[in-house]
Amino acid sequence: MNSKTIQYGIGDNSYVAAGALQGLTKLVDSFYDFMETLPEASKIRNMHKSDLTESRTKLVYFLSGWLGGPRLYAEHFGRIIIPAAHKHLSIGFDERDAWIFCMQKAVALQPYEDAFKAYLIEQLKVPAERIRMASEAYQTNP
Numbered sequence: 001m002n003s004k005t006i007q008y009g010i011g012d013n014s015y016v017a018a019g020a021l022q023g024l025t026k027l028v029d030s031f032y033d034f035m036e037t038l039p040e041a042s043k044i045r046n047m048h049k050s051d052l053t054e055s056r057t058k059l060v061y062f063l064s065g066w067l068g069g070p071r072l073y074a075e076h077f078g079r080i081i082i083p084a085a086h087k088h089l090s091i092g093f094d095e096r097d098a099w100i101f102c103m104q105k106a107v108a109l110q111p112y113e114d115a116f117k118a119y120l121i122e123q124l125k126v127p128a129e130r131i132r133m134a135s136e137a138y139q140t141n142p
């Protein structure tokens with residue numbers, strides 16, 4: 001199949017396009033490196049523990065299954081519902097956008113097809129917005 005006709009989101013196409021586990025590890029390392037250094041992200045960085053090792057592993061494992069690859073998060077840590085897992089955090093529009101901004105910077109550095117870069121960011125905006133909504137609902141009615 002020609003790369004231009006790959007349908008992301010079918011089977012493990014997205015996982016493969018992201019470079020499988022090795023590619024996802026590079027993406028997530030880059031993502032958290034940006035979170036640690038970009039001033040726009042200092043607030044969300046400070047919501048995390050000082051040591052980001054566990055966060056890096058968990059995000060790689062989650063993205064693996066989410067992109068159609070091995071369900072590593074479930075295998076290692078059990079079931080997760082992403083908005084519920086964040087509802088105790090105060091995540092508004094700025095925090096949501098800062099997270100996506102770090103991801104955009106990280107995705108831009110990866111050797112992905114442009115179409116996959118755009119697809120991945122659009123897909124990630126969906127859980128990011130659900131997290132913001134869950135956080136808002138929780139603040140209103142904990």
Ligand code: HEM
Nearest residue numbers: 044047048058059062082085091095096099124127128131
């Ligand atoms: C909307 C902006 C986001 C912010 C500010 C944010 C922030 C955080 C923080 C602070 C933690 C650590 C939680 C804790 O220690 O209690 C965390 C964990 C996590 N986040 Fe996010 N996150 C965001 C979006 C996302 C998205 C879009 C995904 C998935 C695509 C994601 C996946 C995860 C995963 C898998 C964990 C580990 C959960 C666990 O095992 O407890 N996050 N996030």
